[in-house]
Amino acid sequence: MRDIPLSGMGADAGAVLEYYGALLKRYGPQGWWPILDLHHARKGVNPTKSGSINGYHPGDFSYPRSEAQRFEICIGAILTQNTAWPNVEKALLNLKQLDCLDSGRLLALSEEILKGAIRPAGYFNQKARKLKVFAEFYASLKGRAPSRGELLGLWGVGPETADSILLYAFRVPVFVVDAYTRRIFSGMGWFEKDAEYESIRSFFESSLDGDYKLFQEYHALIVEKGKRMRAEVVKK
DNA sequence: TTCCAGGCAATAC
């Protein structure tokens, strides 16, 4: 299996930044990661955004603004594994209703209550276990940021989830690779469909000279593009 | 009705 994204196939650092600019111009700032409660007016929400438009904050990179929001992002990253965001939103709202968007309170929940709450997000048996494992780890951090290795060592946290948590909950400039990233860029001939996660990640990270804001926006734009591509296919 | 979403772990070779 090929594991190096090959400059020979048309991708270089300039192209990476250029494509980011094109996506931003076309779709506008995305305002990821979505947060349940934005305590300010959602000025500038892009009304043409596909899927749920709740909780986005275009052009505002100040989230998370609290420990509770940081934990909420982490939980959302786990719940959205292979799952549509509107379903995740339902699960998060249920947890919020229980006042359990908090590592300690989530740990105190019974299995049955927890599974019931996250049921809309699918895979609720597995995800209940994943959330418990993560909540325990999160509590043990006592406010410090986790390393990528620590996250990957957790049962239920793979590379995409780890990188989403680092990027959106802890503002670490990492490039998140997801199914859309593979689809879009392999379609453009930048690398093979089955390229290794790590080789894609290192390719983008070494090509981009920017802070966490650039990485947050780039990933969000890729997802938006990917969703629209799918919508186009379905329409036909 | 079928298809599939902002993956991951377990298993089989």
Next chain:
DNA sequence: GTATTGCATGGA
């Protein structure tokens, strides 16, 4: 190391 399979809800 590579390929396959189970996990589950809700919207299109």
